[in-house]
Amino acid sequence: MPGDSITRDYGLVVWLTGLSGAGKTTIARNVQRLLAQRGRRTYLVDGDILRTGLCSDLGYSLADREENIRRAGEVAAMMAGMGLICLVALISPLRKSRDKIRAQLPAGRFLEVFVNAPLEICEQRDPKGLYARARRNELANFTGISSPYEPPLSPEIEIRTDLRNVKQCMRPVFELVEQALAQESL
């Protein structure tokens, strides 16, 4: 009986991938809030917060970033194994690392959300000033500038955050989750 005693039902992993500034955390928080209001048990794995704890030993080399994503996937699987809806907001630039996590989960339990806005828009937003630093060569391996981003080939959903407001972006993700949960209980 390792693991959890809350429930035997498997939850969901909702994996939000996209460039820095695309709006992953904003969407994740809003979807989380709405799910919580509906009585759903949720957990949010945020890239920045992960790095202050479980991944505090990691840097920003490609290998370290991949390890960061691997651990986020392990935590997400742990939470989903407890029946929670685990939202993950992480650039996660490489297709193969996202696909690896999908492959580890039961079918239909990994929802890939491509949070998409053109690089120029993300760079204009630059909420953390990271693009400016990357352009000044102060940050190595910055996704979109000096490191690749591989968009998902067949995400469960794609959200263009430059064309819609937060509420419009968040709603289809929420509905996707509700659909996945409804299928489960059939």
Add this chain to the structure above:
Amino acid sequence: MPGDSITRDYGLVVWLTGLSGAGKTTIARNVQRLLAQRGRRTYLVDGDILRTGLCSDLGYSLADREENIRRAGEVAAMMAGMGLICLVALISPLRKSRDKIRAQLPAGRFLEVFVNAPLEICEQRDPKGLYARARRNELANFTGISSPYEPPLSPEIEIRTDLRNVKQCMRPVFELVEQALAQESL
């Protein structure tokens, strides 16, 4: 609103430390079962299971073992942050690594359980055949044989598993947990 939406109440970390074969996992599983029967939400972090997932990148050098313990502590803090009672069954040989985790948690939320049996007894039990392998020099850094074990100086409780049966060993740990939870609700 990162993290969890289940509850704002902080849970507990019950950290079982001791030699291989001392009985950590057996006690943890029994305590978990009893807590679950009482409706408590629990999670068990087991050293062996951790190594198949979150810590699959780590070996058995002292540095890797310390990192293994650090991550177990992060997961435990995550679970306790969600209001769960997180039991951790891990040799965790070094005092400073256990104390570091204690220091990261709110006061009274880390219960150190010293699961104690003399080395000779643990070696006789040898449930996984590891002592035999360590004696044949097939395992490097094996706690108690070729690597140190530092017993806790002031654990919340010490259980001598060579002097009592499972039920007798498990009961005081369960009561310690219930006490800590009762104090919380005062």
